[in-house]
Amino acid sequence: MKRFALTLLLFNALLLALLLPRYPWIPWIAAEALIVCAMFSLLSPSVFTRVLASVVGTLYAVLALFTLSDLLVRQSLGRGLNLYLELGVVGSVVDLMLSNLGTGLSLLILLALLLAFCGLALWISKLLSHLAGGLHSGFGKAALATGVMLVAVSFTPQSVVSLSAAQLTSNQILLAIDTRRSTAEFSQSLANDPAAGEPVALAGLANTDVIFGFIESYGISSLTDDRFTDLIGSRLDKMEAAVSAAGLYMVSGRLGSPVQGGQSWLAHATMLSGQWIDTQLDYEILLASDYPTLIDDMALTGHDTIAVMPAITQDWPEGQAFGYNRIYQSTTMDYQGPPFNWVTMPDQYTWSWFQRSVREQTVGPMFAEVALISSHAPWVPILPVLDDWDSVGDGTAFKQWEGAGETPASLWREPERVREHFALAIDYALNVATGYATRHVDENTLLVLLGDHQPAPLVTGEGASRDVIVHVISGNPELLAPFLATGSNGGGLPSFQLGAKPDVNQEGPSMASVRPFMLKAFRRAPLSTEVASVKGVEQP
Known part of the structure; x- marks a missing residue:
């Protein structure tokens, strides 16, 4: 007993x-x-x-x-x-x-x-x-x-x-x-969608380079969590000042991501397709369908469609299924520096190589999706930003930090230090993106910097919003006006406002709203409505 x-x-x-x-x-x-x-x-x-x-x-x-x-x-x-x-x-x-x-x-x-x-x-x-x-x-x-x-x-x-x-x-x-x-219903909804197989030319962007830069793990908690607000808030203030000093204009907002902590490709697919893709099965169904995406829309407009994916280390048939003209991955980006744990190459190299080897070599407008991975976990080591961008070269300049910092296994024993490194990694990614924008964005560029998802709940805590932060930068205020348009016929994206900081109190629309918004806002050549409000960004 x-x-x-x-x-x-x-x-x-x-x-x-x-x-x-x-x-x-x-x-x-x-x-x-x-x-x-x-x-x-x-x-x-x-x-x-x-x-x-x-x-x-x-x-x-x-x-x-x-x-x-x-x-x-x-x-x-x-x-x-x-x-x-x-x-x-x-x-x-x-x-x-x-x-x-x-x-x-x-x-x-x-x-x-x-x-x-x-x-x-x-x-x-x-x-x-x-x-x-x-x-x-x-x-x-x-x-x-x-x-x-x-x-x-x-x-x-x-x-x-x-x-x-x-x-x-x-x-x-x-x-x-x-x-x-659910996946069967999603498959049927794609088949029944009257827009399927019908890409739309975006005449309003016909002569504009459109660049979507996904900043890994750049979620709204960067501004709403007291543990990150001081560092990231200060970085965004510097970003706004630098952008304005370069004669550029900027609006920022929020978008709801379908994922948190990982599976970035589901967020990318949601943004590109205008469909809510929150499972791997839905992703595979979308790839197997003929449903059009922004890639098809931009190709119809005459853009060279390009994917820059430094995190991809093997064959990527999904990229072929999406229909990009050109796909670059870690093995085809000429990087000669060391990897930094999961990060195959730092963001500064990605931006520098993209400008030098892709954008400057492209004839006509381009649509590029650039995946930025320096802010991917495990967030160690955190590299400094090289002041001289010309010294980035083939990446050998980064060899001086090979093996620097502690190991991920050591860092991840202390959750508070993990959160500290997360904030530092986001700060680095924003600093580098600002450097690219101030150097290479002009009136014929629409640069969209956005997070793919929030970091893991280990970092944000349980129940955090799944929104990510979005910045839209251009030297042409007419390209930014639609993001701020209001009213029944405006079609703007809620939560977007002037400057580098979004409204922290207003939830953003779904990432799936981006393609419908782009089709409505840029189907025709841009008008000068509300341009004055965009030009109202204060100069330093």
């Missing part, structure tokens, strides 16, 4: 631990614990009993792995585990782990996890095997009957009793069914 009671308490605690992602509400009793322990007490010691105990132990270890994965997904992406989706991004997770931690440490961690979960399975199987024949059959049957009765109680809302293992399994099954149905 003592062994039974101790095993029951241990197994009950282990099953309830599967509900940790639901904290702070966790019940006291797992009905399965009583049912399983009672069942094994009624079995006689045998090979069958040991095999059955091994099966139960293995199943628990698998569920424990799912629980750990759920916790990690919630902390990194701000949502719960969805195996139906997560299986499609395992490769990306492995690549990220290898890039940040190195092959040796990554393999060591994976081996440690494997041994830990195998050990857990073995320990549980031995615990249950030792129950066989150790309890009077009358007590065993009574315990089993009690466990079965508790199952009914577990369905009561906020009950102290749960079916933790069954709930975890059924939740994943229901999520898979719901995800499959």
Whole structure:
């Protein structure tokens, strides 16, 4: 009886631990614990009993792995585990782990996890095997009957009793069914959309270089979180002053991203397509469809469409599916400097190379999507900005910082220091982007700098807005006027205002609103309405 009671308490605690992602509400009793322990007490010691105990132990270890994965997904992406989706991004997770931690440490961690979960399975199987024949059959049957009765109680809302293992399994099954149905509905909505297959020429941008620079992890928390406000707010003040001193104009706003903490490509696809793409399955459906994007619209206008993706290290068939004329990735950007953990090359090199090797060599207008990755986790080391942009060259100038700073494994033991480095990385990215704008943006340029998503909840805290910050810069105020247009016929984007800082109190529209806005605002040649208000940016 003592062994039974101790095993029951241990197994009950282990099953309830599967509900940790639901904290702070966790019940006291797992009905399965009583049912399983009672069942094994009624079995006689045998090979069958040991095999059955091994099966139960293995199943628990698998569920424990799912629980750990759920916790990690919630902390990194701000949502719960969805195996139906997560299986499609395992490769990306492995690549990220290898890039940040190195092959040796990554393999060591994976081996440690494997041994830990195998050990857990073995320990549980031995615990249950030792129950066989150790309890009077009358007590065993009574315990089993009690466990079965508790199952009914577990369905009561906020009950102290749960079916933790069954709930975890059924939740994943229901999520898979719901995800499959949602993706089917999304696929059908694309097929039924009358705009499908019909790109729109943007005459208002016919002679303009349009550049979308995605700043990694540049979320609204940079301005709304007291831990980041002083540094980023000061940087934006300097940015506004520098832009104005260069004779340029600037408006800023907010947009709602479909993701947080990762999967940047879903945000890119949402912005380009005008469709809300928040799952990998929706992304794949969009790629397989003929639905037009801003890439098609700009190509119709005569723009050379270009993707600059320094984070891409392998073949990128998705880029071909989007229809870019030219795609540049880390292996084709002539970088001769060192990588910095996950960051294959610093933003200053990306901007410098883009201007020198792409923009200055392009005849006619271009539409470019530039992915900037210096502010990608793990945010170490933080490089200084080279004052002499001509010295950037092929990137060998950055070799002096090779191996600088501490390791990600060391930094990430202290969450507060992680947040400090995040803010420093955003400060660097904005400083470099400002340098590019003041040097190379003119009246025939529309530069849109925007975040792809907020950083992980580990940085922002739970429940933070998923909005990102957007800056639009040009030497031609007529190109910025539509972003500020108001009224029933204005078509402006809510939350946009003059200067480098968006309205921190007003939620932004979805990223999916960008393409419809661009089609409406720039379908025709620009008019001079509201230009005076844009020119009202104070000169320093």
